[in-house]
Amino acid sequence: MKRKTEEEIMSASRPIDIFSMDAQIIEQEKEEYIKRFKPKAYSTVRNFMITQKVILLYRQALSELGSKDKTDIEDLSLTITDLDGNTSQYDCHYTYDIKIGKMYVTERNVIFVINQKNKKYYENYISKTKRFNKVDRKVWNNIKYMFPKVSKNFQTSDGDWVITIDKPCPIYPLREILNYFDGKLNPEYVASMLTRLYYFECYMDIIGMNHNGITIDNLFFAPGRTVEEGETFTVDDMRIVGVFGGWFFSTWADEKLQGMPKEVYEILPVDTRKSGYSSFKVDELSIKRVARELLGDSSGKNLVCVPEPFAQWVNSSNTEKNAYEEYHTWERIIIHSFGKRRFVEMDVSID
Numbered sequence: 001m002k003r004k005t006e007e008e009i010m011s012a013s014r015p016i017d018i019f020s021m022d023a024q025i026i027e028q029e030k031e032e033y034i035k036r037f038k039p040k041a042y043s044t045v046r047n048f049m050i051t052q053k054v055i056l057l058y059r060q061a062l063s064e065l066g067s068k069d070k071t072d073i074e075d076l077s078l079t080i081t082d083l084d085g086n087t088s089q090y091d092c093h094y095t096y097d098i099k100i101g102k103m104y105v106t107e108r109n110v111i112f113v114i115n116q117k118n119k120k121y122y123e124n125y126i127s128k129t130k131r132f133n134k135v136d137r138k139v140w141n142n143i144k145y146m147f148p149k150v151s152k153n154f155q156t157s158d159g160d161w162v163i164t165i166d167k168p169c170p171i172y173p174l175r176e177i178l179n180y181f182d183g184k185l186n187p188e189y190v191a192s193m194l195t196r197l198y199y200f201e202c203y204m205d206i207i208g209m210n211h212n213g214i215t216i217d218n219l220f221f222a223p224g225r226t227v228e229e230g231e232t233f234t235v236d237d238m239r240i241v242g243v244f245g246g247w248f249f250s251t252w253a254d255e256k257l258q259g260m261p262k263e264v265y266e267i268l269p270v271d272t273r274k275s276g277y278s279s280f281k282v283d284e285l286s287i288k289r290v291a292r293e294l295l296g297d298s299s300g301k302n303l304v305c306v307p308e309p310f311a312q313w314v315n316s317s318n319t320e321k322n323a324y325e326e327y328h329t330w331e332r333i334i335i336h337s338f339g340k341r342r343f344v345e346m347d348v349s350i351d
Helices: 006-011 026-037 045-064 116-129 137-146 174-180 187-207 270-275 280-294 308-315 323-338
Strands: 077-081 087-098 101-106 109-114 150-155 161-166 219-222 240-243
Touching: 006 045, 026 045, 045 087, 045 174, 077 109, 087 109, 109 116, 116 150, 116 161, 137 187, 137 240, 174 219, 174 280, 187 240, 187 280, 187 323, 280 308, 280 323, 308 323
Parallel strands: none
Antiparallel strands: 077 087, 087 101, 101 109, 109 161, 150 161, 219 240
């Protein structure tokens, strides 16, 4: 069977659109696609998106062919029944264990299934994400797609708690993108993500809320593209860092902490450990830890090919007086590190 082009793969809706559906050779076909779209020296985010589509259609093909080898298709189907007996079924692209349950990612949704005993975290997520004040139109337009949009929440017949989020566009777990780039992203890509996380933090500081769960595993990413002035564009063209996970641990400024991911606990400021109350500093230091991990070393000790001002910034445990001043200091770090601010197309991985 003639291998399909990247445009044909991205527009495919069924396995037969790109595979022969011959059980004897379908694995070989998949491997040929993967090899073509992930050469060693040149890996684009577009190629990541293509390979994810190939893998998804391959798994669907195995299911349709009645494969006895469940290795590639296990955990891809999620069935949920609510207390009224209504059943929903989802085809999952990714599944993850999280501290209080599981997270499932489908084509259109992110679904959290929270263990029955962790009801307080489920309730906290719902209450903290119920409504976000649009304090300033310009600020809100920069960040509105970063927040989770809860479309359903309910208890299952098994007693677990479910939260379903609608994805704003094709957006991927940041962990998967980092893995695709072999655990290390170009510093300019990382800087672009951090800028958006600092937008997020400025807003959170304005409304008096601390997230307390900013980790790579709670973040999602859509690469976007360069949009020329005056050009028409949609949300599919926007670069987005989605902060969809971790809201289970969010607090208002006058609330005590009630849990957090291990990665966040490890970087807690001394005053936070003593008082038990969070502050914007927790999220700011979490962003720096995310940056170190994206740059290839969460300890920050072996950051290779990273501009010195950038490396010093992500390794510093200091913060400014508030998130707004932190953001403006970060803008100066960008200039000192890369010369100027610009939209960086995510074209090439670093060796």
